[in-house]
Amino acid sequence: MCDARAVDPLVVGFIIVQALVLGGAIALAIVRGRAIDRLRELLAARPAEGLGTADLDTVDIEQAVRTLLDRTRTAEWETTQVVRDRGSLLDIIGVGVVRLDDELLVDVANAAAHQFLGRAPGSLIGRSPIEAFIDPTIEGVAQMARETGAASGELTLRRDDGPTLLVRARRSPVRGIWLIMEDVSELRRLQRIRAEFIDNLSHELRTPLTTVSLLAETLVREADGAGEAIPPRMRDRIGKIEVETDHLVQMVEELLDLSRIESGGPMVMLDEVDLRRLALASVERLRLFAERQGVELRTDVPETVPPVRGAEDRLGQVLVNLLHNAVKFSPDGGVVTVRVEPSAKEVVVAVEDHGIGIARPDQARIFERFYKADKARRRGGGTGLGLAIARHVVEVHGGRIKVESEEGRGSTFSFSVPVLVADGT
Numbered sequence: 001m002c003d004a005r006a007v008d009p010l011v012v013g014f015i016i017v018q019a020l021v022l023g024g025a026i027a028l029a030i031v032r033g034r035a036i037d038r039l040r041e042l043l044a045a046r047p048a049e050g051l052g053t054a055d056l057d058t059v060d061i062e063q064a065v066r067t068l069l070d071r072t073r074t075a076e077w078e079t080t081q082v083v084r085d086r087g088s089l090l091d092i093i094g095v096g097v098v099r100l101d102d103e104l105l106v107d108v109a110n111a112a113a114h115q116f117l118g119r120a121p122g123s124l125i126g127r128s129p130i131e132a133f134i135d136p137t138i139e140g141v142a143q144m145a146r147e148t149g150a151a152s153g154e155l156t157l158r159r160d161d162g163p164t165l166l167v168r169a170r171r172s173p174v175r176g177i178w179l180i181m182e183d184v185s186e187l188r189r190l191q192r193i194r195a196e197f198i199d200n201l202s203h204e205l206r207t208p209l210t211t212v213s214l215l216a217e218t219l220v221r222e223a224d225g226a227g228e229a230i231p232p233r234m235r236d237r238i239g240k241i242e243v244e245t246d247h248l249v250q251m252v253e254e255l256l257d258l259s260r261i262e263s264g265g266p267m268v269m270l271d272e273v274d275l276r277r278l279a280l281a282s283v284e285r286l287r288l289f290a291e292r293q294g295v296e297l298r299t300d301v302p303e304t305v306p307p308v309r310g311a312e313d314r315l316g317q318v319l320v321n322l323l324h325n326a327v328k329f330s331p332d333g334g335v336v337t338v339r340v341e342p343s344a345k346e347v348v349v350a351v352e353d354h355g356i357g358i359a360r361p362d363q364a365r366i367f368e369r370f371y372k373a374d375k376a377r378r379r380g381g382g383t384g385l386g387l388a389i390a391r392h393v394v395e396v397h398g399g400r401i402k403v404e405s406e407e408g409r410g411s412t413f414s415f416s417v418p419v420l421v422a423d424g425t
């Protein structure tokens, strides 16, 4: 019978051998570590005149060199593993990744990039961006990223059913430029369908709504003329029908406007716009509305402002919209100030109010269509489309629109438009 407590001599032998091997390895590592430390000490102590042979201990040196060789081999192996791992990661992810080296030639390209660009695996390496993408847009994107650190562009590849790619370029902190490609064909297709749907629906709604609005207006006039024959409650309801119908007509008009702008429709950008004059004219347009709301309009505008290139009526629309909101959300006795601030590169127009302000979570969303902050909802009126239109108009002009606001203290909406450069572009 076998005694469970009896220890097999084979097992004991095995444990002893393991312990010896481990001990040996530790001792060797300590000795080697010491050898390298010793070499470092010697080099640090005699930097200028070099090492004298008297200082050299051949055993130390040999151990140090061996350790260094070992470490180099390990480092090389680890680097190969990291490169392999990066390669496999790049091939797993669904986005296309290309790196352009310092000469702007492809030196890394993953499987998705080859697939998006319709190339055989590996065939992108060594190509210029234009050879790889067959679209001149990419050259501009790569150059811009090289100069500024980041750029992006969208290109539709000219092949049968070629995808639409969104390309984001970033300068690498190590070398070259990374290009990240996303296939946005489906997204763009759905956006087109949505825009067409809204456009068609708005067109269909416009005619009957305009008729209802005109009829409501006539009804209000007739009710006013009928005197006592129409009871006050009925008159009140007719008045509400007119207000709400007007609201609907305005919403449909703004929806049509937004879909025209979004579809890249005819925004003629040929005017040389003087934003100083436009700001003053917009303030005049809102003067009556502001007076009715008990709000004072002020301007802070320099004598001369460099011209910008764009669509004057559209930029005017942005300004009127910002001013309208600023007055609408100001208290009785409030002040709204319009500032025009030119710099070498751009002209910034800011509209400042001291009204209800906008909570931080809402600030990120108010430029979306139909978005209204809660407080604004309670105030009624407005379609929630004005800022979406404003953002599109400003972006088409190559500018940016933003808001700074504190709830209960007021808001400042500002947009920038690049100034016209000397060659007239």
Ligand code: ADP
Pocket: 321, 325, 326, 327, 329, 353, 355, 356, 357, 358, 366, 371, 372, 373, 374, 375, 376, 377, 381, 382, 383, 384, 385, 386, 387, 388, 411
């Ligand atoms: P509308 O004013 O027709 O509702 P907008 O797109 O112009 O639509 O504005 C969207 C929302 O942004 C408003 O409903 C309101 O919540 C908020 N907003 C815009 N301007 C201001 C402002 N000056 N002060 C406070 N809230 C504002």
